Amino acid sequence: MIRVSGLTKVYGGVRAVDDLTFDVESGKVTGFLGPNGAGKSTTMRMVLGLDRPTAGSASVSGRRYTDFPAPLREVGALLDAGAMHPGRTGRGHLRIGARSNGIPLARVDEVIAQVGLEKAATRRVKGYSLGMRQRLGIAAALLGDPPVLLFDEPVNGLDLDGVRWIRTLFRGFADEGRTVLVSSHLMSEMQLIADRVVVIGRGRLITDTDIAGMLGGLSGPRVRVRTPRPEDMAGALGSEVTMTRPGPDELEVAGLRASEIGDLAHAHGIPLHHLAEVEQSLEDAYLSLTEGSVEHVGHVSDAVSDGARR
Numbered sequence: 674m675i676r677v678s679g680l681t682k683v684y685g686g687v688r689a690v691d692d693l694t695f696d697v698e699s700g701k702v703t704g705f706l707g708p709n710g711a712g713k714s715t716t717m718r719m720v721l722g723l724d725r726p727t728a729g730s731a732s733v734s735g736r737r738y739t740d741f742p743a744p745l746r747e748v749g750a751l752l753d754a755g756a757m758h759p760g761r762t763g764r765g766h767l768r769i770g771a772r773s774n775g776i777p778l779a780r781v782d783e784v785i786a787q788v789g790l791e792k793a794a795t796r797r798v799k800g801y802s803l804g805m806r807q808r809l810g811i812a813a814a815l816l817g818d819p820p821v822l823l824f825d826e827p828v829n830g831l832d833l834d835g836v837r838w839i840r841t842l843f844r845g846f847a848d849e850g851r852t853v854l855v856s857s858h859l860m861s862e863m864q865l866i867a868d869r870v871v872v873i874g875r876g877r878l879i880t881d882t883d884i885a886g887m888l889g890g891l892s893g894p895r896v897r898v899r900t901p902r903p904e905d906m907a908g909a910l911g912s913e914v915t916m917t918r919p920g921p922d923e924l925e926v927a928g929l930r931a932s933e934i935g936d937l938a939h940a941h942g943i944p945l946h947h948l949a950e951v952e953q954s955l956e957d958a959y960l961s962l963t964e965g966s967v968e969h970v971g972h973v974s975d976a977v978s979d980g981a982r983r
């Protein structure tokens with residue numbers, strides 16, 4: 674488990690991380706979400722002892738990272754897949770990590786097989802694609818078979834196969850009882866990967882909840898209705914519901930379920946051409962959670978459109 678308590682980091686005048694407190698439980702994949710510049714990487718760096726907190730603390734399995742004699746056995750991390758010596762082979766890169774942490778060299782071939790890099794292991798890293806580098810970075814994180822794993826934006830730049838592979842891998846880690854913290858600014862991806870989400874903005878905690886809780890925090894289900902008689906339909910729905918008019922013959926209704934709207938239409942003899950609940954996504958939840966906070970509105974919009982572009 675990872676415990677972050679009152680964690681704060683100030684760079685010059687910038688409060689990159691601001692009094693952040695949350696726990697990351699074992700046996701789950703926890704998404705660490707926030708727009709660019711929210712402070713995710715800085716938080717992870719402090720958990721890994723790479724940055725010193727201005728205030729507060731971060732611990733892994735009850736100890737500070739810097740107190741572990743063989744940290745790779747306790748925490749595996751992928752922070753920046755680009756930060757590998759380009760002239761080394763994949764296997765060479767892993768052997769150095771193993772040696773410096775007292776890990777048997779036989780483990781190197783095990784993790785190479787686990788990430789599917791057998792064929793590329795003797796090639797130099799400079800010839801690796803981004804996806805191969807991500808795989809190698811994950812192999813390095815797994816070297817010490819650690820109970821806690823941290824990944825900073827692991828799906829960035831991966832193709833669909835790579836993303837699917839990572840999703841399955843992370844689920845497997847959580848099912849084995851490991852603690853898995855994965856940062857991303859892609860809400861849609863987290864909806865598929867994570868059991869819980871910790872959302873931050875401008876270094877501060879916005880929410881710490883499970884996916885169901887985040888979706889449940891929305892204003893309730895919305896229903897899309899298409900009818901040639903939208904005015905009559907609106908009248909039949911009454912004043913208790915809230916609705917918008919996305920198109921000339923369309924209503925989007927909050928406050929009633931699709932079945933109730935169908936029954937009302939039937940009772941009033943109004944023909945319906947379409948009736949469906951609008952699936953709500955984590956993206957919607959993220960927006961609705963943060964739009965009340967003026968401080969974050971600009972950042973949230975940036976993040977969502979940024980995510981949509983990728």
Ligand SMILES: Nc1ncnc2c1ncn2[C@@H]1O[C@H](COP(=O)(O)OP(=O)(O)OP(=O)(O)O)[C@@H](O)[C@H]1O
Binds near residue numbers: 687710712716858
């Ligand atoms: N070494 C540093 N010196 C000065 N400012 C920094 C440093 N590292 C990060 N910052 C600032 O701290 C803030 C948080 O940055 P951080 O990289 O932690 O955010 P992030 O959520 O990981 O963003 P991204 O999604 O873009 O990776 C930003 O304003 C950034 O400019």
